[in-house]
Structure formats: structure tokens, C-alpha cells
Amino acid sequence: MKYIKYFVQFLFAILSFMIFKILGPSLSSKLSGKIFKLIGPFFRPKNIIHSNIKRGIPNISSENLDKIANLMWSNYGNIFAEFMFLKNFRYGNLSSKIQVDGQDILDEIKKSNKQVIFISGHFCNFELMAMHLEKTGINLATIYRPLNNFFLNGFMERIRTKYICKYQIKKGIGGLKKLINLKKKNFSTALMIDQRVSEGILSNFFNREALTTTIPAQLVKKFNIPIVPVYIERIGSLNFKITVNKPINFQNDCSIKNITDDLNKILERMILNKPEQWIWSHNRWK
Numbered sequence: 001m002k003y004i005k006y007f008v009q010f011l012f013a014i015l016s017f018m019i020f021k022i023l024g025p026s027l028s029s030k031l032s033g034k035i036f037k038l039i040g041p042f043f044r045p046k047n048i049i050h051s052n053i054k055r056g057i058p059n060i061s062s063e064n065l066d067k068i069a070n071l072m073w074s075n076y077g078n079i080f081a082e083f084m085f086l087k088n089f090r091y092g093n094l095s096s097k098i099q100v101d102g103q104d105i106l107d108e109i110k111k112s113n114k115q116v117i118f119i120s121g122h123f124c125n126f127e128l129m130a131m132h133l134e135k136t137g138i139n140l141a142t143i144y145r146p147l148n149n150f151f152l153n154g155f156m157e158r159i160r161t162k163y164i165c166k167y168q169i170k171k172g173i174g175g176l177k178k179l180i181n182l183k184k185k186n187f188s189t190a191l192m193i194d195q196r197v198s199e200g201i202l203s204n205f206f207n208r209e210a211l212t213t214t215i216p217a218q219l220v221k222k223f224n225i226p227i228v229p230v231y232i233e234r235i236g237s238l239n240f241k242i243t244v245n246k247p248i249n250f251q252n253d254c255s256i257k258n259i260t261d262d263l264n265k266i267l268e269r270m271i272l273n274k275p276e277q278w279i280w281s282h283n284r285w286k
Helices: 002-023 025-042 046-056 062-091 093-097 103-112 127-135 150-163 173-184 215-223 256-273
Strands: 098-101 117-120 140-144 167-170 188-192 201-204 209-212 227-234 240-244
Touching: 002 025, 002 062, 002 150, 025 062, 046 062, 046 256, 062 093, 062 127, 062 150, 093 098, 098 103, 098 127, 103 240, 117 127, 117 215, 117 256, 127 140, 127 188, 127 227, 127 240, 140 173, 150 167, 167 173, 173 188, 173 215, 188 215, 201 256, 209 256, 215 256, 227 256
Parallel strands: 098 240, 117 188, 117 227, 140 167, 140 188
Antiparallel strands: 201 209, 227 240
16 A cells, blocks of 8 residues: 555656646746645644744744744745756756855865865755755765655655765665765765654754754764854745855864754754744654
8 A cells, every 4th residue: 555655646746847847947836835835734734833833933923823834835845846947956047046155165165175064954945055065066975864755765866866966875874884985085974954863862952852863973073073054045936045154163072962962053043044944844852
């Protein structure tokens, strides 16, 4: 039954992508946003999303609660449609839609040829961050969690490898070995730290402990390299702003727990900047 479900989802996605190609990026993004706003609540209970938002914004009004939830679903739809136009964002006419605050930091990282760890979360079109980092000329490997739908995952992986980042590393023991080998070749690493992970540690996140990845902290401790927080926000229909923060150098005596806690605080500030552009549907505190 699971295979049938996944295959139907795969066919739906491929058909949608074909339609998006015909409609073009702007219309597709808007249309998909409206559709997801309508169908999204059927896939994730409203009470879970509202509960999650209240953790981050305790005193939020009912009106703003519904507004953020609705805009979040629209954001989902935007991302889904825009995935088909990653080539245009990398090489075509949409590349001019991305502005960068902190390009000088990236240029210095490239010039110095030193490793860093880029961290971020699933904000608006998050795929564009790793794409821009690699376009800058930085030797980069991204860590990702494969989709449960293996039919769709293979398709997505090919697009990501071709247009986002050549070196895609799956989370897990096998991926960690590959990551260490690339580190020895002076590759920087990029990963999202906002997903719940079974192999993580409990770290404070919006005033409650949540399982959080320790990969950035482990890399800091093993290789003594800085962390660079990166944030992306949608500032128009197909316009984005990437903000690259200054590298953070942790002291040698900082524990993995302390580093992880500090990164969660940075993540919180990113989320609260534009809460409607973060994915609140995942139950991080489960």
C-alpha cells in the first residue's frame, strides 16, 4: 500500500512540474501557493501548527496565528513550484532575483581557502542558499535528509546535484564517512539544523528541549573551524535576500551541548524575523 501511495504522489508531482514549466515561474509560484493554502491543512492538523507557533510567539493573537499558518502553507506551495526553475535561478533570468548581504564574507572564505560550516533552516526557498554558496566558488558539500518517498527522492536528488550542489551527503553513518573524507580535501559543509533528529541531543529551542543535530558542533570540535549562519527571506514574489553572517569561532573548551544550544538561539532569531516563512508543521518538540 505504501508503494502505491508513494507512486501516486510521484505521478502527481511530475504532472504538476510539467504544468509549472508551461505556466512559467511567477504564475506557477502564485498558483501553487494558493493551492497549498487550501489543501495544506488536510495534511497536518491545525492544532499542531498553532501549538508550534505559540511556542515561538507565546502572546500571539488568534488573528495573527491564523495568518502565519496560512502564509506558511502558501510558502510550501511557492517552494514546490519554484523547484522546477532552479536552473533559471542558477544560470538564467531568475539569478538577478537573488540579492546577497555579506557577499564579502563569502569572497573572503573562498580567497582564504579555509573551511567553514554553514548553518541555516528551512526558510522560504531554502534551496537557493546552498546554490549561491557553490556559485561563489566555495568547495561545498551539503548534508540532507532523503525524502521518505523514494520515487520522488531520486528525481529531487538529480536536480539538486545538477543545480544546487554537486556534493550531496545523506544523513547517517555512511554520509558522515563521506563528509570526513571531503573535510580532508578542504571542503566546507552546509546543513539545516531545524529538523528533529533521532541521533541528536536535547537542546533548548523556544523554551523547551528539542532533539537537535550535533553535526555542526562535532565538526567544530574535530576540525576547529568556524560556523557561518546563513538566512534567506522572500522579499517579493520571486525576489529573495540571502544574509551571510560573520563567522563564529567557538573556544576550544566549549562543549558540544553549549555549541548546539548557541546555534538554536541563532535559529530562533532567524525564525522570528519572518515567522510565516518557516515551516511550523514539523513537530520539533515531539
